[in-house]
Amino acid sequence: MTDHTRRRPWLAALLALVVSGLGHAYLRRWARAFGWYVAVTAAVFVFVPEAAISGVLAGEPPPVRDVAPAAAVVGASVIDAYVVALRNNREHERERDAARSADAAEPTAGGTVDGPAAPSTETTSDETVRCPECGKETDPTVDFCQWCAEPLGDDAT
Structure with missing residues (x-):
């Protein structure tokens, strides 16, 4: 087994919202965390006017249009942290x-297999295929489940 452990997607998203890159650091995606931190910092310095930055530091709320580009990058970082956590899980x-x-x-010792077999693609008598992940009947002409999008067949990884 590799280093995957179960993570909380909502926590990764919340941390990414608080500090850019922190949600990805929680997921132990170090390069991605650094990349999002650099992207948000670059968006602030390139797209946000200096007057808006000075206003924020002085405690004045900036106009939304001035901080919208940086907010969009932060939003993308939050969504990415959430999706990466779901994929990790x-x-x-x-x-x-x-x-x-x-x-x-x-x-x-007798050479037989006890217990349930490994999940495999089942074919019922009427030539339908059952997905090993969700158990629903799928179209036998495609190599993925149309319900959960998991790959079907023995050559799936």
């Missing part, structure tokens, strides 16, 4: 399920 679940399947598929 999905990968964690796959690794956990694969480890459980591998443990369950260990042959006994």
Whole structure:
């Protein structure tokens, strides 16, 4: 198993909102955290007028149009942190399920397999395919589940 651990997507998004790059640092995506920090800092210095920055430091709220470009980059960072956390959790679940399947598929002394088999694509009698992730029937002519978008078949990674 790799270093994936379950993370809270809402916390990653909140941290990214508080300090740019902090949500990605929570997810241990160091290069991404540094990249978002640089992107937000660059957006502030390139697009936000100096008068708006001075006003914020003096405690005056700046006009929205002056800080909109930087706010858009911060918003993109928040969304990215949330999505990366969701992907991380999905990968964690796959690794956990694969480890459980591998443990369950260990042959006994008699050479047979006890316990449930590893998830595989099931074909029912009427030539429909069941998704190993969500269990719903899918179109047998495509190689992914139209319900959960997970890959189907033995060659899926």
